[in-house]
Amino acid sequence: MYEIVKSVIESGRYELSDMLKKINTLWVQNELTEEQKKELEALAREKAIPENSYAGLQEQIDKLYDSISNVTAAISDLTDRVTILEGGEPPAPPEPEEWPEYVQPTGAHDAYNTGDKITYKGQHYICKMDGCVWNPSDYPAGWELVTEEPPEEVHS
Known part of the structure; x- marks a missing residue:
């Protein structure tokens, strides 16, 4: 799961707050370690594109x-x-x-x-x-x- 999430983040095609919630959910479900969670959160913040956080309409x-x-x-x-x-x-x-x-x-x-x-x-x-x-x-x-x-x- 870690590799999939990292791949999505690297693509830049995500909304930041949504991605942070998904990372947290995976961590709560024990699908990510604490270190993976922190790494993915930092990467998501770094790669976030403001335009992707705007509403579709x-x-x-x-x-x-x-x-x-x-x-x-x-x-x-x-x-x-x-x-x-x-x-x-x-x-x-x-x-x-x-x-x-x-x-x-x-x-x-x-x-x-x-x-x-x-x-x-x-x-x-x-x-x-x-x-x-x-x-x-x-x-x-x-x-x-x-x-x-x-x-x-x-x-x-």
Whole structure:
């Protein structure tokens, strides 16, 4: 089984998180040793191709996402215009969250890029690559764990 999995990984025709789950399942079923498991996980991360982690219907998803984004923007614009016509003031846009919760990308339109900040399993990470579609557990090399420093004390 080890040779078959290694062959698939070498081909590059796999989705990373799916392959990592399969490797773990084979290990749990005692079809791989601990050393083989670690070797295959490292190789899978090394050989992973981001395009293989996108949904098969990516083009349709991207078009749908764009359409929804356009409709959302139009609704927001119309709501602001009605508010102004009724004598009110449109609400200030919400401030973006500093460390938003990680959301699994579905394709190129929402993949993480260098410098993007996330919260994953209660910890903060900064993306180290463009087009990253993997979480910090599946692909640690794509993320930098940020350790928070306590605020400096002000002495009077």
